[in-house]
Amino acid sequence: MRVLGIETSCDETGIAIYDSELGLLSHQLYSQVKLHADYGGVVPELASRDHVRKTLPLIRAALKEASSSAADIDGVAYTAGPGLAGALLVGAAIGRSLALAWQKPAIGVHHMEGHLLAPMLEANPPAFPFLALLVSGGHTQLVAVAGIGQYQLLGESIDDAAGEAFDKTAKLMGLDYPGGPLLAKMATAGNPTAHRFPRPMLDRPGLDFSFSGLKTAAANVIAKAGTDDQARADIAASFQQAVVDTLVAKCERALQQTGLNRLVVAGGVSANTSLRQQLAVLLQQRGGQVFYPRKEFCTDNGAMIAFAGHQRLVAGQQQDLAIAVQPRWPMEQLSPI
Amino acid sequence: MKLLALDTSTEACSVALRLNDEVLALDEVCPQQHSKRVLPMVQQLLSDAGLTLSQLDGLVFGKGPGSFTGVRIGVGVAQGLAFGADLPLYGISTLAAMAQAAQRLHQARQVLAAIDARMAEIYFGEYQLDDSGVMQLQGLEQAIRPELLQPRTHSAECTAVGTGWQTYGAVLQQWQPAQSTDILYPSARDMLTLAGPAWQAGSFVAAEQAEPSYVRDTVSWQKLPGR
Numbered sequence: 001m002r003v004l005g006i007e008t009s010c011d012e013t014g015i016a017i018y019d020s021e022l023g024l025l026s027h028q029l030y031s032q033v034k035l036h037a038d039y040g041g042v043v044p045e046l047a048s049r050d051h052v053r054k055t056l057p058l059i060r061a062a063l064k065e066a067s068s069s070a071a072d073i074d075g076v077a078y079t080a081g082p083g084l085a086g087a088l089l090v091g092a093a094i095g096r097s098l099a100l101a102w103q104k105p106a107i108g109v110h111h112m113e114g115h116l117l118a119p120m121l122e123a124n125p126p127a128f129p130f131l132a133l134l135v136s137g138g139h140t141q142l143v144a145v146a147g148i149g150q151y152q153l154l155g156e157s158i159d160d161a162a163g164e165a166f167d168k169t170a171k172l173m174g175l176d177y178p179g180g181p182l183l184a185k186m187a188t189a190g191n192p193t194a195h196r197f198p199r200p201m202l203d204r205p206g207l208d209f210s211f212s213g214l215k216t217a218a219a220n221v222i223a224k225a226g227t228d229d230q231a232r233a234d235i236a237a238s239f240q241q242a243v244v245d246t247l248v249a250k251c252e253r254a255l256q257q258t259g260l261n262r263l264v265v266a267g268g269v270s271a272n273t274s275l276r277q278q279l280a281v282l283l284q285q286r287g288g289q290v291f292y293p294r295k296e297f298c299t300d301n302g303a304m305i306a307f308a309g310h311q312r313l314v315a316g317q318q319q320d321l322a323i324a325v326q327p328r329w330p331m332e333q334l335s336p337i
Numbered sequence: 338m339k340l341l342a343l344d345t346s347t348e349a350c351s352v353a354l355r356l357n358d359e360v361l362a363l364d365e366v367c368p369q370q371h372s373k374r375v376l377p378m379v380q381q382l383l384s385d386a387g388l389t390l391s392q393l394d395g396l397v398f399g400k401g402p403g404s405f406t407g408v409r410i411g412v413g414v415a416q417g418l419a420f421g422a423d424l425p426l427y428g429i430s431t432l433a434a435m436a437q438a439a440q441r442l443h444q445a446r447q448v449l450a451a452i453d454a455r456m457a458e459i460y461f462g463e464y465q466l467d468d469s470g471v472m473q474l475q476g477l478e479q480a481i482r483p484e485l486l487q488p489r490t491h492s493a494e495c496t497a498v499g500t501g502w503q504t505y506g507a508v509l510q511q512w513q514p515a516q517s518t519d520i521l522y523p524s525a526r527d528m529l530t531l532a533g534p535a536w537q538a539g540s541f542v543a544a545e546q547a548e549p550s551y552v553r554d555t556v557s558w559q560k561l562p563g564r
Contacts, residue, residue: 045405049551052409056416056545070421086406089372093413094420100376101390101421321380323372323410 001074001314004059004098005306008051008091009083009111010138011035011042014302015058017066017073018310024121026065027303028058029296037177048086055094062302070102075318077309080108081326083138088325096323105318107309112331114304115266116145118293121307126291131260133251135275136267136299137163137180140209140247141331142254145264148311149336154254155207162243163269165211169218169239173232183236184272190230190237195221197242199249207254214242240274248278252286261288271298312337339392340532341418342525343379344399345371345411346431347452347500349522351399352378354386355529361385362526371410379418390422395541397532399523400428402452402460402478402552412549425541429531430550434523435498436464436472437530443518447494448472451483451501451509459483459501459509460552463490471534480553483508 002025007014016027032050036042063069078095081088092108099106116132119125131154134141140157160168163180170179175186197217200210218239225231251263263283269275270292283290297303315337340355350371353362363378383389398415401408412428419426432450439445445466452460458480464472476489483505488495495514500521502509535541 048405048409049549052412052416052549055413056420059420060545086409089406090409090413093372093410094417096376097414097417098421099417100380101418321376323376323414325372 003075003310005302006078006091006095007302007305009079012300013054015062016302016306018306026062028062030054040177044084051090075313076106081329085327092323109309114308118297118304119291130262132264135269149334151331157209159212187236187240190233192237192241194234195238244275263290268299342397342528344525346399346403346407347522351525353525354382395425400550408549416544419544426547427541429528431523432462434527437527438520439496445496448496451499453500453504
């Protein structure tokens, strides 16, 4: 089965084609990051308008890259949530209608299921069951994964997502939007023990996260640091260390609690080098293994949607003619296959 | 000529099919439900006519103005259907469609069309019937505060259509035409009429080129709360 995947849940338009036998045949991505940079954050209405302009040209490009004609496509998958309602509706409207015109089945995919299955596109895919850390600008979640659609949410951020804390702190330091990756780059020149920032919620049981207090603590230090490059790099490194320590500690706690020894890490922050180094140490100590998507699939993309949709279409699931999106969609509501 | 038209720009959702001289149409008022209703309505019309999409010659869609989300559902559905069935596309204004409805139902020749645009504005357009029986826009469509409206032509023969006249009845009273109608929403049926000349002229475009017409392009954009 060959599936076209469409991702439009936030500020990236991603289109890809996945084939049961041949694997990933093509993927196309357009990032709107420049469009939103002037506003210092994603403007939902502008995001939706841009998805309308980009989706069909990228579908045409993905078909061409895959040397595939419309007749070769056996199903269409689109992100149905969670995400920005208006942005989701563009991909869903185009995807559902395209499937009707092709007389092929369609499936709405959960964006986070896409992320956590993304490592399965790699040569050494993780086997079920595993623990997943989903960590991006919109989400920070720990999920126990027994199989596709069998998810238990173990913990999540009660306020800012980890990537959001990176971006907001970067903004406080005057870095261009989205500043998270720039902050991480700056951190490589800094001393991570220069400042002792709080490790939120490590002092109490449970697997939830909180990052807004950390951002506030950083704000106080940033105000005093002035423009000295080393002082700024030290703040960046110390901030990053606090976030990474918190994520790693909660992963360790979750592995302990569930008895799992495979960890999947996905979402934009999973590209962070410091996080990867510390998780490698943790899993080595525990005799386990950590899995990542390739870096370009850490952030939003169509490949993960084509893959997750493929798994569900192959299992016989499909959508009726309603163009349905769920901007808020708890993972635990997904059906197993 | 076999054309299918659809519109989801306002509180109404409509689909219409032209088979040479015959027109089949479905009209519903279903706020917030367009995304669920529009494809089943398309399917029903095609099935009533015994046609598949690929047997059509082209698609017509309501391009706005209206609710931003509604406009995008319409253009997205039209793009998906047209790309999938390899059909050319053409967008029709919702204001023009209501003007054309006033001609169809009330033999109107001059129409003032106003849609409640929220944010204390209306989408407004003036239309005049041409010799071939098609409504033509006079000037530009605009998003405007109703108290600032200055119609180009204002006469007792004008006909009023659209929700703007209800919402801003008091403010717009000085422009209220003699003929008020019960035409509140556009219908895909009238978009077929308006698309006729464009079809004859070969003005339909490829699916990728189909663009919405939001009319309001200069609101101060709000980013995500708290970011």
